Amino acid sequence: MAGIRMAEPTGVRDGFARGGGSGELRQSNLTAILRYLRDHGPSSRHDTARGCGLGVSTMTDLVGDLRSRRLVVELDPIRRPGAGRPTRPIALDGEPWAVMGVHVEVDRIHVKGTTVGGTDLWQETATASFTDHHDGAEVLARLVVDQLAHVGEGLQLVAVEIAVPGYVTPDGMAVTSRALGWDGAGVGKAVRAALSDAGLPDVSVGLSSDFHLAGLYAARAQLSDASSTVVAYFGGVTEMGSALVVNGEIFRGAGGGAGDLAHLHVQADGAECWCGRHGCLNSVVRVQELLAHAGLRTPEEAAELVVTDPEGAVKLLADGAAAGDEAVCRALDRAGTALGRAVDDVLGSVNPHAVILGGYVGHLASYLMPALDRQLRARVHEGPYAGTRILVTEEEAPPVTEGAVLAARDACLYDPLGLTTPLR
Template identity: 85%
Template sequence: MAEPIGLRDGNVSRGGGSGELRQSNLTAILRYLRDHGPSSRHDTARGCGLGVSTMTDLVGDLRSRRLVVELDPIRRPGAGRPTRPIALDGEPWCVMGVHVEVDRVHVHGATVGGTDLWRETLPAVFADNHDGATVLADLLGAQLDRIPEGHQLVAVEIAVPGYVGPDGMTVTSRALGWDGAGVGKAVRAALAEAGLTDVSVGISSDFHLAGLYAARVLLNDPSSTVAAYFGGMSEVGSALVVNGEIFRGAGGGAGDLAHLHVQADGPQCWCGRHGCLNSVVRIQELLVRAGLRDADEAAELVLTDPEQAVGLLVEGARANQPEVCHALDQAGSSLGRAVDDVLGSVNPHAVILGGYLGHLAPFLMPALDRQLRARVHEGPYADTQILVTDEDPPVTAGAVLAARDACLYDPLALTTPLR
């Protein structure tokens, strides 16, 4: 059966054989508990469309795998026996979230249940190495010693600054100098050498995982919400998150909203296009248009200290410097044109501005609001929220979420009964 467009295999509801049906039902329970927190068996069964007897059997299986746990009984007002809520457990099972940057790799180890185990940032050199995938695999292989006794690694999710191939295992990255690098194959080989042959290995764009984290944290009900994310540290990246999952499209490249065309005579972007959103509102361009730095100085500052670069724009705007205010007003209009296109094509419940766009949001929003005024007066778009977070893109945290999800979506393959 062909995989539905935009979803990884683990996200797909399956039919067919009894094993696939059981896997689908187990995943439904785990996702319900992830999205709703501790819940009664009755509420969970109703939310998953399961009968009571089926629910009892499935919860027993998940308890034996330490993926769910029964909590203390709760007595509700009125007659009847106390209820025993169930909640996610997952403490024996370990995952790694990995964020690859040009000169370093961030690693975050956690349990499937969400307990932090360790965090480390490792120096790395990829751009000048003939086989960066092997360098990364060796770094991650050395991290296996950090897994505490009594825990077993079940999933790794790797965030990369680039595009992931349709196979989900190869990476093309301008920043890293990779062109179809076999990251997935190299990491799996390193894990197999350590005797870990059944670990899930996933690779995603760093902006996809930043968007996933932002949607899960900021939205009241991400499991039934469509969100568009715009963020970044120095340039714009983006993602679409549908029902709490990254929407990847046919080849893994969906959500590339940062390259929507917003200015006919705009500057050239690294992608080769002129006037795409990223080329118009990236920090380097804003510094130049605001008269704060010339082109070479702006490029150097963004490369060495992007936080200071954003700080210069914020300070100038707060001081009402005319050139800075004009540059940010133009940027807000350009961002508004991109958001307007997203509202018309995707009709999301929410648009999330994060990273440096979140820091600059107070100065971008007036022009953005003017650009959206006509759109949001139409019925389908009137309730769309524009949410702002000035938190820097939490890519590694998003990678941990995706790695935990891998276990929740494939519990029969990645875990075993422990009692």
């Protein structure tokens, strides 16, 4: 789709709208109810109707449809203090419908399956050889189909979301990835064809950048009000990645590349990054650069270590800082200054409610924050920016697979008429 897509439903990017007229309005209203319950938890019909701008009679009809599809369920009645009749809250159900989140790395994929309601079904890591094969998209498609064996009896797979280390075309079908050696690889078409051959032609297939999905998960996990906030995410394993999440949804921009904050220019004489720029944030704060700048490894040794032992590489920095190694502390102070410059620019251009630091950035945050705070001091004293929160997550690696699962579940919530059928 052309143009800026703000708060677009994640994982549903077919390039066309399903239905039309009254059918499209009904779909929109059903989705509004499902999103409200996703974001607010079990709620009364009255609160849900008010939150979605729906009338009582319309609400009754729509809830009946969603109950018949096992997408919502009525809970036991509760009596509110001072109220009349007990109310029966409604909540997300979705247990008959399965989804799959897939995180693609250079030599393996991580897969997690859940129900649309969020019940875990299976989790697996499978080895792969994407860079050695002439058609990595076909390899990935076969791996996805292999996972169908885990979808239990009585469940129907309705959506798959695939996280890739690269850029996805605006139609959500093709991938360009330096890490995988893909240049416009037709991943979406290949996976859809493979699922169709396996007897599942109607499964929704979505593709997203891995850091977009990590940011999506971080925003929803860290903020109780993610559906009404703007969040900037920075994280990574050994290199910096980033995302913007607006109102609980990935902000993709005109061509799918919005939120590429890890490549903001922060240092005139900085090292060269894989993106071709000198002095972008990633080139200054990536683990390889920090190890070399701290004198813990030569540049060549650092480059090898982040590939062979990424967790060990980050631990070297953390241990050195904890021991008060002056060279390590200077390297991390320099990195915190660079990160602060980038965050300062983000605060001025996007004015987010929160900035989330995850992955290795979160792991090292206590050593980065003093310099980051110094860079932000002038900015956060101004009224519009004073309320911005800097949050740190505790995960060792960006939660990409979890984000892919969220996006796959969203696909069903945003297309209930197309992906589910009445069961009673």
